[in-house]
Amino acid sequence: MFKGHREHPDFKRLGTVPVEGLPETMLAAEVHEFNKPYTIHQVPTPKSLDPYDLLIRVAVASFCHTDALILSGGLESTPSGFSGSHEPTGTLYAMGSAAATLGFKLGDRVAAVGWRDPCGQCDDCKGPNSVHHYCKYMKGFVGSTLPGAFQEYTVVDARFSVKLPDRLSFETAAPLTCAGATAWRAVKTAIQGVEKGQWIGI
Ligand SMILES: [Zn+2]
Ligand SMILES: [Zn+2]
Numbered sequence: 001m002f003k004g005h006r007e008h009p010d011f012k013r014l015g016t017v018p019v020e021g022l023p024e025t026m027l028a029a030e031v032h033e034f035n036k037p038y039t040i041h042q043v044p045t046p047k048s049l050d051p052y053d054l055l056i057r058v059a060v061a062s063f064c065h066t067d068a069l070i071l072s073g074g075l076e077s078t079p080s081g082f083s084g085s086h087e088p089t090g091t092l093y094a095m096g097s098a099a100a101t102l103g104f105k106l107g108d109r110v111a112a113v114g115w116r117d118p119c120g121q122c123d124d125c126k127g128p129n130s131v132h133h134y135c136k137y138m139k140g141f142v143g144s145t146l147p148g149a150f151q152e153y154t155v156v157d158a159r160f161s162v163k164l165p166d167r168l169s170f171e172t173a174a175p176l177t178c179a180g181a182t183a184w185r186a187v188k189t190a191i192q193g194v195e196k197g198q199w200i201g202i
Helices: 009-014 065-072 129-134 170-176 179-190
Strands: 025-030 039-044 053-062 087-095 109-112 153-157 161-163
Touching: 053 109, 053 170, 087 153, 087 170, 109 153, 109 170, 170 179
Parallel strands: none
Antiparallel strands: 025 039, 053 087, 053 153, 087 109, 109 161
């Protein structure tokens, strides 16, 4: 899915920042065997952040159909060994050197979906916002090819994250980031040319 990762030019210009103050390890619910429950392991906490990384203390991480496919071996031939979930909400603990330019600050309540580190140079990255996630040169996808959100802390990409309004709970927001957004986009597309009061099927 992510063949030939290309680094965004900001990586070299801005570099990485170290993470301080976290315990050495944390708990993670990982995929080590297909068609078996997640297993709990102690894993290292993140030690450095790339420019657009957000390190969040996970509050809620939801389970998507993609997680079911990953658990059953429907996507890859070998178990990922990573924790599941690409739909986290939580509190911003630390961030990379470019994330503040997008308006994030420590302590923010955030929600994210799992794409990380698009190349910034391909046609999809330079296209409209609605196609950025098609970049073929991403570093990977949280909960699939990168550690997921079924762990105490996780790293997401500021460009695929939003700050949560106070009135929206962590529990409500988490499944909106992938499953909810997918259905919402379908509705937005389907209602073009539909009159108010008509039925649509999604
Ligand atoms: Zn790209
Ligand atoms: Zn999903």
